[in-house]
Amino acid sequence: MADERNVAGSSSSGTGWAAASAWLGPLLRVPLFAKLVGANGLIVLVALVVFWLAERTLSPESSLLILAAALMAGVVVNLLLVRVALRPLEALEVTAERVWRGDLVARVPSSPLADAHMARIGLVTNRLLDRLSADRERMRQLASKVISAQDQERSRVALELHDSVAQTLAALALELTAAARDSRDPELAERLVRVRKLVGDVLEEVRAISRSMHPRVLDDLGLPAALAHLGRQAGERTRMAVEVESNVDSTPISRVVAATLYRVAQEAMANAVRHSGGASVRLALLTTPGALRLEVEDDGSGFDVPRAEAERAGMGLFSMRERVALLDGRLQIDAAPGRGTRIVATVPL
Numbered sequence: 001m002a003d004e005r006n007v008a009g010s011s012s013s014g015t016g017w018a019a020a021s022a023w024l025g026p027l028l029r030v031p032l033f034a035k036l037v038g039a040n041g042l043i044v045l046v047a048l049v050v051f052w053l054a055e056r057t058l059s060p061e062s063s064l065l066i067l068a069a070a071l072m073a074g075v076v077v078n079l080l081l082v083r084v085a086l087r088p089l090e091a092l093e094v095t096a097e098r099v100w101r102g103d104l105v106a107r108v109p110s111s112p113l114a115d116a117h118m119a120r121i122g123l124v125t126n127r128l129l130d131r132l133s134a135d136r137e138r139m140r141q142l143a144s145k146v147i148s149a150q151d152q153e154r155s156r157v158a159l160e161l162h163d164s165v166a167q168t169l170a171a172l173a174l175e176l177t178a179a180a181r182d183s184r185d186p187e188l189a190e191r192l193v194r195v196r197k198l199v200g201d202v203l204e205e206v207r208a209i210s211r212s213m214h215p216r217v218l219d220d221l222g223l224p225a226a227l228a229h230l231g232r233q234a235g236e237r238t239r240m241a242v243e244v245e246s247n248v249d250s251t252p253i254s255r256v257v258a259a260t261l262y263r264v265a266q267e268a269m270a271n272a273v274r275h276s277g278g279a280s281v282r283l284a285l286l287t288t289p290g291a292l293r294l295e296v297e298d299d300g301s302g303f304d305v306p307r308a309e310a311e312r313a314g315m316g317l318f319s320m321r322e323r324v325a326l327l328d329g330r331l332q333i334d335a336a337p338g339r340g341t342r343i344v345a346t347v348p349l
Contacts, residue, residue, distance in 0.1 A: 043074035088114040092122060104133050140328050151214065151259045158214040161206055169203040212266070223258040224248050224285055227265055231283050234269050240298075241280040251287050257347050260327055261285070261294045264320045264345045268296035276300025276341060290348055291329075297342040302335045320345070 088111045098106035107129060108122035173196055180192035211233075218226035224246040231244035265283060272281045278300030286293045305317070317333065320343075324331045329347035 043070065043077060046070065087111065088118040088122065092125060095125065099129065104129070104136065136328065140326070146326070151255070154214040155219070158210040158216075161210040161213070166203060166206050166210065169199055169206060173199045173203060215262070218258060218262055223253050223261060226258075226262055227283055227285055230262070230265060230269060231281075234273055234281065238273050240273065240278065242283065243280065244283045246285040248285050248287055248292070251292075251349070253292065253349070257292065257327065257349065260323050260329075260347060261292065261345060263323055264331070264343070265294055265296060267320055268343045272296065272298040272300065272341065275303070278340065288346070291346050292349060294345040294347075295342065297340065299340045302337050302339050302341050305333050305335050 091111060092108050095106050095108045107126045110119070110122065114122065176192050176196040176199060180189045180196060183189040183192060215226050215229065217229050227246065228244045231242040234240065235242040269281065269283065272278065276298045278298040280299050282295070282297045284293075284295040284297075286295065321331045324345050324347060327347050329345060332344040332346075333341070334344075335341040
């Protein structure tokens, strides 16, 4: 019996709450202007009735005090109404702040306190954010296709340089070596040897250009091995100590992400070798939840980032930012004159 009474009581309370919500919801969604006019009209009516009754039974001073109290109550009610009516604007402000900080999945929540105008503002804002997210996704897909096409073209040109131009130069070097060996004129033989050396130098430059345009190791062995090869080459060409580390083992990396991070590392390493004047460089590829992070840090002289980007717009740092941004990633550059440079590129997987 007690359980039946509890069930009956909860059922009646639920019915009562549903009934209260049925009339309270439309009342809360009344426009702010109507809320204020209705509340003020009710307060004035109550104040007049109370003043009329008090004037018939109390002294004039007491009547004035009661009227003043009624007016103060009206002010308090107006403030509460304005506060309640403007609460949906606070949710709109919080959503805008989250979007500004990069949280593009934030949306304006629906509120039972919002009138028709406030609800419409939240709805339109959410539609704009949905459209923005869809446009960003389409831009990411387009960026992936652009980077893939560019990488394929680089690969084609690099293969052509390696398999055609370099092979032709190698054959020419062999012919010059044979001609110098078979020549009976010492002066001509010496000239052929010098030409053979020049051809050898050109051959090495062509091979270096081929490797820089598109490293075959990136396709064959993946990004960690390509970065290790890049660091090893930088250490061999210069006196800088290059440290390469990676905790990427079986993490699948798309071709677009691999190409983007390799180009960023290539540009950052080139800047460190040419301009830093430091003794060591650290190159790291690390996995984070849902993203890959590339770090390139040197102990060189550093530089003024805003000034460098302003003086060489469209080159170097700018191209790195654009590449990373196209994949919805972010590039951080921590540098100042006299304290080295640290570049961190984070790209979502």
